[in-house]
């Protein structure tokens with residue numbers, strides 16, 4: 422009897438050891454399902470690694486973690502991401518972006534007129550008001566759909582992932598704005614299908630951000646406010662999370678407020694400075710392109726520095742062989758002044774959401790910041806002061822959604838040790854639009 426128990430005990434021990442060494446020394450299982458954040462301005466792809474229990478955002482060949490959601494059509498090639506941005510100033514009418522604003526959505530003539538005015542490319546509605554982008558090459562005009570633009574971005578991400586993981590990538594979890602209706606979700610799936618990706622689940626971006634912080638594992642009921650300030654849009658959502666169940670209580674936002682607007686203010690300021698220093702306006706496309714890129718860098722550097730020294734070559738202002746340089750010192754305070762009214766507007770949808778659910782700022786348990794523009798010190802400070810509480814910022818705000826969808830992909834793939842599932846309850850909440 423006791424021998425039998427000993428043998429049983431030994432074999433259990435052996436099994437445990439085999440399991441332990443197996444886990445330790447066998448190559449980890451190939452990740453099968455990826456998480457994709459197809460964003461308005463940037464898109465990223467990630468994968469959950471069992472064993473380490475961590476999300477890895479997958480870089481492209483040039484080591485960029487995310488790529489701009491920009492697709493350009495050139496005479497003989499289609500270019501995507503950073504390469505599309507780099508040629509934008511030379512090919513403005515065939516460089517397309519903001520596909521996410523148009524995907525799966527019908528526009529009235531007036532709505533379209535308002536939108537079209539913002540872009541240097543041409544938007545053409547079909548008979549149902551669905552938008553297509555017009556590729557203009559010489560006398561030839563070809564139409565492409567927003568989902569086709571999306572598919573080009575997804576194909577690029579898919580290729581990066583396949584290279585990195587050395588395995589085919591055909592299944593994904595994707596995130597969409599909480600306000601997306603069924604048709605917008607369907608067209609997002611269609612974009613993926615065109616890229617050879619089967620979308621196993623679509624989750625809301627705020628839910629993904631909350632998942633990234635593990636808020637689905639927190640005990641009890643939680644009121645989580647997700648503030649997503651990206652390149653061109655501001656979205657505020659109030660989630661109620663109970664035992665892994667997410668429900669959206671309220672949403673508000675401004676579809677035309679974000680990093681691009683802050684850049685534009687700074688860019689205009691630099692142009693005014695240049696005009697003052699050189700006595701004429703900068704018009705050269707190449708110089709403008711460089712200045713625009715520098716503007717973005719200056720803004721980013723002002724997140725960590727109080728002042729940024731700039732030294733920008735202006736090719737078109739060169740005089741008798743001597744290169745001209747625009748030298749200046751840009752203060753963070755100047756950047757904040759230039760954008761003061763825009764920054765103030767960030768709190769409007771926050772207040773609108775709380776008003777809708779009749780809650781005080783103190784009733785919010787966690788605040789999650791998403792989107793690159795939430796790194797701006799002034800924006801962070803305003804939110805911290807409004808709630809008298811530190812927001813959750815430990816995860817890179819540009820990657821939080823990618824982390825979350827990748828965790829969801831891991832959950833669907835049954836990856837140990839992800840045992841807690843996350844379920845989104847259907848919501849009929851209407852988004853409040855603030856301008």
Ligand SMILES: *[C@@H]1O[C@H](CO)[C@@H](O)[C@H](O)[C@H]1NC(C)=O
Nearest residue numbers: 556558559560561562563564
């Ligand atoms: C015009 O566009 C169509 C569709 O993309 C293409 O097949 C054709 O070769 C183009 N023609 C010219 C002259 O570029």
Ligand SMILES: *[C@@H]1O[C@H](CO)[C@@H](O)[C@H](O)[C@H]1NC(C)=O
Nearest residue numbers: 477478479480584585586587
């Ligand atoms: C894959 O991406 C990870 C970062 O997520 C990086 O450390 C690794 O070197 C990449 N591997 C290959 C083969 O590109």
Ligand SMILES: *[C@@H]1O[C@H](CO)[C@@H](O)[C@H](O)[C@H]1NC(C)=O
Nearest residue numbers: 602603604605606607608610
């Ligand atoms: C979305 O797709 C589903 C499944 O393919 C379909 O049943 C539904 O009618 C579609 N809805 C819309 C609004 O396109």
Ligand SMILES: *[C@@H]1O[C@H](CO)[C@@H](O)[C@H](O)[C@H]1NC(C)=O
Nearest residue numbers: 715716718719722729730731
């Ligand atoms: C921003 O900071 C980086 C890293 O310190 C530096 O290489 C770059 O030149 C800076 N750019 C500007 C415009 O100040």
Ligand SMILES: CC(=O)N[C@H]1CO[C@H](CO)[C@@H](O)[C@@H]1O
Nearest residue numbers: 634635636787811812813814
């Ligand atoms: C300020 C802060 O970091 N707050 C919370 C962020 O999220 C975790 C949950 O993952 C909380 O435990 C922190 O307190």
